[in-house]
Protein backbone atom coordinates (compact mmCIF):
# COMPACT_ATOMS: atom_id res chain seq x y z
CA UNK A 1 0.00 0.00 0.00
CA UNK A 2 1.31 3.45 -0.97
CA UNK A 3 -0.03 6.02 1.47
CA UNK A 4 0.69 9.76 1.53
CA UNK A 5 2.14 11.45 4.59
CA UNK A 6 -0.41 12.43 7.21
CA UNK A 7 0.40 16.12 7.06
CA UNK A 8 -1.09 17.14 10.39
CA UNK A 9 0.67 14.31 12.23
CA UNK A 10 3.99 15.20 10.54
CA UNK A 11 3.47 18.83 11.72
CA UNK A 12 2.77 17.61 15.25
CA UNK A 13 5.78 15.28 15.12
CA UNK A 14 7.97 18.37 14.74
CA UNK A 15 6.23 20.78 17.11
CA UNK A 16 3.89 19.04 19.56
CA UNK A 17 6.42 18.35 22.29
CA UNK A 18 8.71 21.32 21.75
CA UNK A 19 6.46 24.31 21.06
CA UNK A 20 5.93 26.28 24.22
CA UNK A 21 2.37 27.10 23.38
CA UNK A 22 0.15 24.75 21.40
CA UNK A 23 -3.05 26.16 19.92
CA UNK A 24 -3.64 23.34 17.43
CA UNK A 25 -4.45 20.40 19.71
CA UNK A 26 -7.81 18.80 19.03
CA UNK A 27 -8.42 17.02 22.33
CA UNK A 28 -9.48 18.31 25.73
CA UNK A 29 -6.78 18.91 28.34
CA UNK A 30 -5.82 15.35 29.36
CA UNK A 31 -6.75 13.94 32.75
CA UNK A 32 -3.89 12.62 34.88
CA UNK A 33 -3.79 8.98 35.96
CA UNK A 34 -4.33 10.09 39.53
CA UNK A 35 -7.40 12.14 38.60
CA UNK A 36 -8.91 9.18 36.77
CA UNK A 37 -8.18 6.73 39.61
CA UNK A 38 -9.83 9.26 41.93
CA UNK A 39 -13.06 8.92 39.93
CA UNK A 40 -13.06 5.09 39.94
CA UNK A 41 -15.61 2.89 41.68
CA UNK A 42 -14.69 -0.05 43.97
CA UNK A 43 -15.11 -2.75 41.31
CA UNK A 44 -12.77 -1.11 38.80
CA UNK A 45 -10.20 -0.29 41.50
CA UNK A 46 -10.14 -4.02 42.37
CA UNK A 47 -9.72 -4.87 38.67
CA UNK A 48 -6.86 -2.35 38.47
CA UNK A 49 -5.04 -3.69 41.53
CA UNK A 50 -5.43 -7.34 40.50
CA UNK A 51 -4.68 -6.77 36.83
CA UNK A 52 -2.52 -9.34 35.08
CA UNK A 53 -0.60 -7.95 32.10
CA UNK A 54 -1.54 -10.72 29.71
CA UNK A 55 -3.07 -10.49 26.23
CA UNK A 56 -6.66 -9.31 26.32
CA UNK A 57 -9.83 -10.40 24.47
CA UNK A 58 -9.37 -9.34 20.86
CA UNK A 59 -12.83 -7.76 20.46
CA UNK A 60 -12.31 -5.81 23.70
CA UNK A 61 -12.94 -6.33 27.42
CA UNK A 62 -16.59 -7.46 27.94
CA UNK A 63 -17.16 -4.94 30.75
CA UNK A 64 -15.77 -2.11 28.61
CA UNK A 65 -17.96 -3.17 25.67
CA UNK A 66 -20.97 -3.19 28.01
CA UNK A 67 -20.21 0.39 29.15
CA UNK A 68 -19.81 1.46 25.53
CA UNK A 69 -23.06 -0.20 24.39
CA UNK A 70 -24.90 1.62 27.19
CA UNK A 71 -24.01 4.96 25.52
CA UNK A 72 -26.25 4.04 22.54
CA UNK A 73 -29.81 3.02 21.75
CA UNK A 74 -30.22 -0.29 19.87
CA UNK A 75 -26.60 -1.37 20.37
CA UNK A 76 -25.40 -4.50 22.19
CA UNK A 77 -21.89 -5.21 23.53
CA UNK A 78 -21.51 -7.76 20.71
CA UNK A 79 -21.79 -4.94 18.13
CA UNK A 80 -18.62 -3.27 19.47
CA UNK A 81 -14.95 -3.65 18.49
CA UNK A 82 -12.38 -1.84 20.63
CA UNK A 83 -9.01 -0.57 19.30
CA UNK A 84 -7.23 2.77 18.91
CA UNK A 85 -9.48 5.24 17.03
CA UNK A 86 -7.03 5.86 14.17
CA UNK A 87 -6.48 2.11 13.88
CA UNK A 88 -10.23 1.56 13.61
CA UNK A 89 -10.42 3.92 10.62
CA UNK A 90 -7.74 1.82 8.96
CA UNK A 91 -9.47 -1.44 9.87
CA UNK A 92 -12.91 -0.26 8.75
CA UNK A 93 -11.74 0.98 5.33
CA UNK A 94 -9.80 -2.23 4.73
CA UNK A 95 -12.73 -4.41 5.77
CA UNK A 96 -15.21 -2.54 3.60
CA UNK A 97 -13.53 -1.22 0.47
CA UNK A 98 -11.95 -2.69 -2.67
CA UNK A 99 -9.86 -0.99 -5.38
CA UNK A 100 -12.11 0.91 -7.80
CA UNK A 101 -14.80 1.65 -5.20
CA UNK A 102 -15.92 5.26 -4.96
CA UNK A 103 -16.59 7.11 -1.74
CA UNK A 104 -18.02 10.48 -0.80
CA UNK A 105 -16.34 12.09 2.19
CA UNK A 106 -16.98 15.28 4.12
CA UNK A 107 -14.20 17.85 3.59
CA UNK A 108 -12.12 19.19 5.15
CA UNK A 109 -11.58 16.20 7.43
CA UNK A 110 -9.11 14.35 9.58
CA UNK A 111 -6.83 13.15 6.78
CA UNK A 112 -7.15 9.40 7.29
CA UNK A 113 -10.89 9.64 6.66
CA UNK A 114 -9.97 10.23 2.98
CA UNK A 115 -6.45 8.93 2.69
CA UNK A 116 -6.85 5.28 3.66
CA UNK A 117 -9.57 4.78 1.02
CA UNK A 118 -7.42 6.56 -1.57
CA UNK A 119 -4.42 4.36 -0.72
CA UNK A 120 -6.64 1.30 -1.17
CA UNK A 121 -7.28 2.37 -4.78
CA UNK A 122 -10.68 4.04 -4.28
CA UNK A 123 -11.64 7.41 -5.70
CA UNK A 124 -12.77 10.02 -3.22
CA UNK A 125 -15.31 12.75 -3.97
CA UNK A 126 -15.14 15.48 -1.31
CA UNK A 127 -18.38 16.84 0.13
CA UNK A 128 -17.29 20.34 1.12
CA UNK A 129 -18.42 22.30 4.14
CA UNK A 130 -18.89 25.94 3.21
CA UNK A 131 -19.08 29.02 5.34
CA UNK A 132 -21.86 31.40 4.57
CA UNK A 133 -22.46 34.58 6.54
CA UNK A 134 -20.18 33.49 9.38
CA UNK A 135 -21.71 29.99 9.73
CA UNK A 136 -20.72 26.56 8.47
CA UNK A 137 -23.18 24.65 6.31
CA UNK A 138 -23.39 21.52 4.15
CA UNK A 139 -25.20 21.56 0.84
CA UNK A 140 -27.27 18.38 0.77
CA UNK A 141 -27.95 18.78 -2.97
CA UNK A 142 -24.23 18.15 -3.59
CA UNK A 143 -24.68 14.56 -2.48
CA UNK A 144 -26.90 13.52 -5.38
CA UNK A 145 -24.44 15.11 -7.82
CA UNK A 146 -21.55 13.17 -6.21
CA UNK A 147 -23.09 9.74 -6.76
CA UNK A 148 -21.14 7.56 -9.23
CA UNK A 149 -21.72 4.00 -10.48
CA UNK A 150 -19.49 2.39 -7.83
CA UNK A 151 -20.19 4.67 -4.88
CA UNK A 152 -20.17 2.40 -1.86
CA UNK A 153 -19.52 4.54 1.18
CA UNK A 154 -20.37 7.96 2.61
CA UNK A 155 -18.04 9.31 5.30
CA UNK A 156 -19.38 11.88 7.73
CA UNK A 157 -18.02 13.40 10.93
CA UNK A 158 -20.36 15.18 13.37
CA UNK A 159 -19.52 17.10 15.51
CA UNK A 160 -17.04 17.99 12.83
CA UNK A 161 -13.28 18.35 13.18
CA UNK A 162 -12.03 20.99 12.48
CA UNK A 163 -15.06 23.30 12.26
CA UNK A 164 -17.21 22.19 15.23
CA UNK A 165 -20.17 22.08 12.82
CA UNK A 166 -23.19 20.07 13.89
CA UNK A 167 -26.15 19.44 11.55
CA UNK A 168 -29.76 19.37 12.74
CA UNK A 169 -31.51 16.04 13.25
CA UNK A 170 -33.60 16.77 10.11
CA UNK A 171 -30.38 17.21 8.09
CA UNK A 172 -28.89 14.00 9.51
CA UNK A 173 -32.08 12.12 8.62
CA UNK A 174 -31.91 13.53 5.07
CA UNK A 175 -28.30 12.31 4.79
CA UNK A 176 -29.33 8.83 5.92
CA UNK A 177 -32.29 8.78 3.50
CA UNK A 178 -29.77 9.54 0.74
CA UNK A 179 -27.61 6.60 1.94
CA UNK A 180 -30.64 4.28 1.96
CA UNK A 181 -31.70 5.42 -1.55
CA UNK A 182 -28.27 4.51 -2.93
CA UNK A 183 -27.58 1.47 -0.67
CA UNK A 184 -24.47 3.11 0.78
CA UNK A 185 -22.62 2.23 3.91
CA UNK A 186 -22.10 5.21 6.21
CA UNK A 187 -18.90 5.62 8.21
CA UNK A 188 -19.80 8.09 10.94
CA UNK A 189 -16.87 9.56 12.86
CA UNK A 190 -18.40 10.59 16.19
CA UNK A 191 -15.18 11.21 18.12
CA UNK A 192 -16.54 14.55 19.43
CA UNK A 193 -20.05 13.33 20.29
CA UNK A 194 -21.18 14.23 23.85
CA UNK A 195 -19.32 17.57 23.64
CA UNK A 196 -22.34 19.54 22.36
CA UNK A 197 -22.47 22.94 24.10
CA UNK A 198 -26.27 22.79 24.19
CA UNK A 199 -27.48 19.27 25.08
CA UNK A 200 -30.50 19.88 22.80
CA UNK A 201 -28.09 19.82 19.82
CA UNK A 202 -26.95 16.26 20.59
CA UNK A 203 -27.73 13.90 17.71
CA UNK A 204 -28.44 10.21 18.08
CA UNK A 205 -25.52 8.11 16.93
CA UNK A 206 -25.77 6.95 13.34
CA UNK A 207 -25.23 3.44 14.80
CA UNK A 208 -28.67 3.71 16.42
CA UNK A 209 -30.39 4.99 13.29
CA UNK A 210 -28.98 3.02 10.39
CA UNK A 211 -28.01 -0.66 10.20
CA UNK A 212 -25.48 -0.27 7.36
CA UNK A 213 -23.20 1.96 9.36
CA UNK A 214 -19.90 1.97 11.17
CA UNK A 215 -19.83 4.50 14.01
CA UNK A 216 -16.46 5.50 15.43
CA UNK A 217 -15.96 7.01 18.85
CA UNK A 218 -13.45 6.82 21.65
CA UNK A 219 -11.89 8.25 24.77
CA UNK A 220 -9.37 10.58 23.08
CA UNK A 221 -11.43 13.74 22.63
CA UNK A 222 -14.67 14.02 24.64
CA UNK A 223 -13.16 12.03 27.53
CA UNK A 224 -9.74 13.77 27.56
CA UNK A 225 -7.82 10.46 27.59
CA UNK A 226 -5.95 10.26 24.25
CA UNK A 227 -3.00 8.47 25.85
CA UNK A 228 -5.14 5.41 26.59
CA UNK A 229 -5.50 4.80 22.82
CA UNK A 230 -9.00 3.40 23.37
CA UNK A 231 -11.65 3.84 20.71
CA UNK A 232 -14.53 1.75 19.45
CA UNK A 233 -16.38 0.92 16.30
CA UNK A 234 -20.07 0.09 16.50
CA UNK A 235 -21.13 -2.13 13.59
CA UNK A 236 -24.54 -3.80 13.71
CA UNK A 237 -23.99 -5.60 10.40
CA UNK A 238 -22.54 -8.82 11.85
CA UNK A 239 -20.79 -10.00 8.66
CA UNK A 240 -19.00 -6.66 8.35
CA UNK A 241 -18.12 -6.62 12.05
CA UNK A 242 -16.60 -10.10 11.69
CA UNK A 243 -14.42 -8.79 8.83
CA UNK A 244 -13.28 -5.86 11.01
CA UNK A 245 -12.46 -8.19 13.91
CA UNK A 246 -10.50 -10.49 11.57
CA UNK A 247 -8.53 -7.52 10.16
CA UNK A 248 -7.68 -6.40 13.71
CA UNK A 249 -5.66 -9.64 14.05
CA UNK A 250 -3.19 -8.05 11.61
CA UNK A 251 -2.90 -4.69 13.41
CA UNK A 252 -2.66 -4.83 17.22
CA UNK A 253 -4.67 -8.05 17.87
CA UNK A 254 -5.93 -6.75 21.23
CA UNK A 255 -5.78 -3.71 23.49
CA UNK A 256 -3.46 -2.72 26.29
CA UNK A 257 -4.76 -4.38 29.48
CA UNK A 258 -4.27 -1.30 31.74
CA UNK A 259 -5.92 1.00 29.17
CA UNK A 260 -9.05 -1.14 29.09
CA UNK A 261 -9.53 -1.03 32.87
CA UNK A 262 -8.88 2.73 32.91
CA UNK A 263 -11.41 3.00 30.07
CA UNK A 264 -14.10 1.28 32.16
CA UNK A 265 -13.37 3.76 34.98
CA UNK A 266 -13.71 6.68 32.57
CA UNK A 267 -17.03 5.57 31.10
CA UNK A 268 -18.48 4.96 34.57
CA UNK A 269 -17.46 8.53 35.46
CA UNK A 270 -18.66 9.90 32.10
CA UNK A 271 -20.94 12.61 33.48
CA UNK A 272 -18.24 14.13 35.68
CA UNK A 273 -15.56 14.01 32.96
CA UNK A 274 -17.83 15.52 30.30
CA UNK A 275 -18.98 18.29 32.67
CA UNK A 276 -15.32 19.14 33.45
CA UNK A 277 -14.43 19.27 29.74
CA UNK A 278 -17.47 21.33 28.75
CA UNK A 279 -16.58 23.77 31.55
CA UNK A 280 -13.05 24.23 30.17
CA UNK A 281 -14.37 24.67 26.64
CA UNK A 282 -16.95 27.28 27.77
CA UNK A 283 -14.21 29.31 29.46
CA UNK A 284 -11.95 29.05 26.42
CA UNK A 285 -14.74 29.98 24.00
CA UNK A 286 -15.31 33.16 25.99
CA UNK A 287 -11.55 33.91 25.85
CA UNK A 288 -11.51 33.15 22.10
CA UNK A 289 -14.52 35.44 21.58
CA UNK A 290 -12.65 38.32 23.26
CA UNK A 291 -9.49 37.56 21.29
CA UNK A 292 -11.28 37.48 17.92
CA UNK A 293 -13.23 40.63 18.76
CA UNK A 294 -9.89 42.40 19.26
CA UNK A 295 -8.45 41.07 15.96
CA UNK A 296 -11.30 41.43 13.47
CA UNK A 297 -8.86 42.55 10.80
CA UNK A 298 -6.95 39.24 10.98
CA UNK A 299 -9.58 36.54 11.59
CA UNK A 300 -13.12 35.52 10.78
CA UNK A 301 -13.94 33.61 13.98
CA UNK A 302 -16.46 30.91 12.75
CA UNK A 303 -17.00 29.58 16.25
CA UNK A 304 -17.99 25.91 16.77
CA UNK A 305 -21.31 24.46 17.99
CA UNK A 306 -19.73 21.36 19.56
CA UNK A 307 -16.39 19.72 20.24
CA UNK A 308 -13.02 21.08 21.33
CA UNK A 309 -11.85 22.49 17.99
CA UNK A 310 -12.53 25.70 16.08
CA UNK A 311 -11.50 26.64 12.56
CA UNK A 312 -11.19 30.41 12.32
CA UNK A 313 -10.37 31.85 8.94
CA UNK A 314 -7.10 33.71 8.57
CA UNK A 315 -8.10 36.79 6.61
CA UNK A 316 -4.91 38.00 4.96
CA UNK A 317 -4.68 36.02 1.75
CA UNK A 318 -1.65 33.79 2.33
CA UNK A 319 -1.09 30.02 2.61
CA UNK A 320 -1.86 28.94 6.15
CA UNK A 321 1.24 26.66 6.22
CA UNK A 322 3.43 29.77 5.68
CA UNK A 323 1.73 31.28 8.71
CA UNK A 324 1.92 28.32 11.11
CA UNK A 325 5.28 26.67 10.21
CA UNK A 326 7.53 29.44 11.55
CA UNK A 327 5.20 30.47 14.40
CA UNK A 328 6.68 28.24 17.16
CA UNK A 329 10.12 29.72 16.45
CA UNK A 330 9.19 33.41 16.37
CA UNK A 331 11.01 35.60 18.90
CA UNK A 332 8.89 35.70 22.04
CA UNK A 333 7.41 32.23 21.56
CA UNK A 334 10.15 30.75 23.75
CA UNK A 335 8.96 32.79 26.72
CA UNK A 336 5.55 31.20 26.64
CA UNK A 337 4.85 28.92 29.57
CA UNK A 338 3.67 25.53 28.26
CA UNK A 339 1.54 23.72 25.73
CA UNK A 340 -2.19 24.26 25.95
CA UNK A 341 -4.64 22.60 23.53
CA UNK A 342 -7.80 24.01 22.03
CA UNK A 343 -9.84 22.28 24.69
CA UNK A 344 -7.01 22.69 27.17
CA UNK A 345 -7.14 24.62 30.35
CA UNK A 346 -5.85 28.17 30.07
CA UNK A 347 -3.96 28.85 33.26
CA UNK A 348 -3.56 32.45 34.41
CA UNK A 349 0.02 32.39 33.12
CA UNK A 350 -1.07 31.00 29.78
CA UNK A 351 -3.81 33.60 29.46
CA UNK A 352 -1.35 36.40 29.93
CA UNK A 353 1.00 34.73 27.45
CA UNK A 354 -1.81 34.70 24.87
CA UNK A 355 -1.61 38.47 24.78
CA UNK A 356 1.98 38.19 23.57
CA UNK A 357 1.34 35.90 20.63
CA UNK A 358 3.22 37.30 17.67
CA UNK A 359 0.26 38.24 15.41
Ligand SMILES: Cc1ncc(COP(=O)(O)O)c(C=O)c1O
Nearest residue numbers: 026084085086110161189191220
Ligand atom coordinates in the same frame (compact mmCIF):
# COMPACT_ATOMS: atom_id res chain seq x y z
C1 LIG B 1 -12.17 13.38 13.68
C2 LIG B 1 -11.13 12.45 14.22
N1 LIG B 1 -11.26 11.14 14.04
C3 LIG B 1 -10.37 10.26 14.50
C4 LIG B 1 -9.25 10.68 15.18
C5 LIG B 1 -8.24 9.68 15.66
O1 LIG B 1 -8.21 9.64 17.07
P1 LIG B 1 -6.89 9.12 17.81
O2 LIG B 1 -5.84 10.14 17.52
O3 LIG B 1 -7.23 9.05 19.24
O4 LIG B 1 -6.52 7.80 17.22
C6 LIG B 1 -9.04 12.06 15.38
C7 LIG B 1 -7.83 12.55 16.06
O5 LIG B 1 -7.49 13.70 16.03
C8 LIG B 1 -10.02 12.96 14.90
O6 LIG B 1 -9.89 14.28 15.07
